[in-house]
Amino acid sequence: MNPPFSAYVDESMRFSHGLYLMAAVLVPPARAECHRAALRELLLRRQRRLHWRDENAKRRTLIVEAVAELRPSALVVVGTGLDARRQERARRKCMEHLLWELGRRPVLEIFFESRGPGLDAADRDLIDVLRIRHAISPRLRALWVPAVEEPLTWLPDVVAGAASLAAAGRTELWEGLGAGMEMVYVTVG
Numbered sequence: 001m002n003p004p005f006s007a008y009v010d011e012s013m014r015f016s017h018g019l020y021l022m023a024a025v026l027v028p029p030a031r032a033e034c035h036r037a038a039l040r041e042l043l044l045r046r047q048r049r050l051h052w053r054d055e056n057a058k059r060r061t062l063i064v065e066a067v068a069e070l071r072p073s074a075l076v077v078v079g080t081g082l083d084a085r086r087q088e089r090a091r092r093k094c095m096e097h098l099l100w101e102l103g104r105r106p107v108l109e110i111f112f113e114s115r116g117p118g119l120d121a122a123d124r125d126l127i128d129v130l131r132i133r134h135a136i137s138p139r140l141r142a143l144w145v146p147a148v149e150e151p152l153t154w155l156p157d158v159v160a161g162a163a164s165l166a167a168a169g170r171t172e173l174w175e176g177l178g179a180g181m182e183m184v185y186v187t188v189g
Contacts, residue, residue: 004107006107006109008153009022010112012161020079020090021163027072038069042066050063052160075182079188080188094186113146127142
């Protein structure tokens with residue numbers, strides 16, 4: 001039996017390819033502090049958090065190599081057909097599929113990177129609807145945390161960024177993350 005995991009979730013968008021990506025990285029609670037310490041080591045002076053879009057190609061490679069050493073297990077839901085004016089619809093579709101997939105794994109808690117009170121409330125409303133419809137596991141507990149306070153939310157940011165590049169045909173960083181990566185596609189448009 002696999003130990004219970006916590007999942008850390010973040011998203012990425014690639015408008016030029018019509019993609020909305022939502023990544024979940026599974027972390028065993030017993031390894032959480034070790035992972036946090038390894039991620040904090042990657043910060044540059046005055047940097048409060050890692051953020052894929054702020055990093056140059058050399059740093060991205062360095063970050064992927066460091067994350068690969070943690071041997072992550074991750075699932076990325078890639079939503080195709082993204083209409084830039086309907087990002088929240090794409091998020092809901094990806095989140096619904098991601099939560100269903102996580103419910104099939106030994107995951108107890110899901111930590112979403114907070115997007116602010118209003119957008120977090122919209123996510124909570126979706127989860128309530130999915131629970132009523134029995135579309136997600138009742139054991140899943142969802143929480144929202146600021147990225148500057150929870151380094152483990154940096155992991156799905158890295159994974160989503162590498163997956164975004166892979167979906168555009170540049171697979172080297174995705175492949176560099178290791179064998180524990182899984183990507184599934186859903187239509188969001």
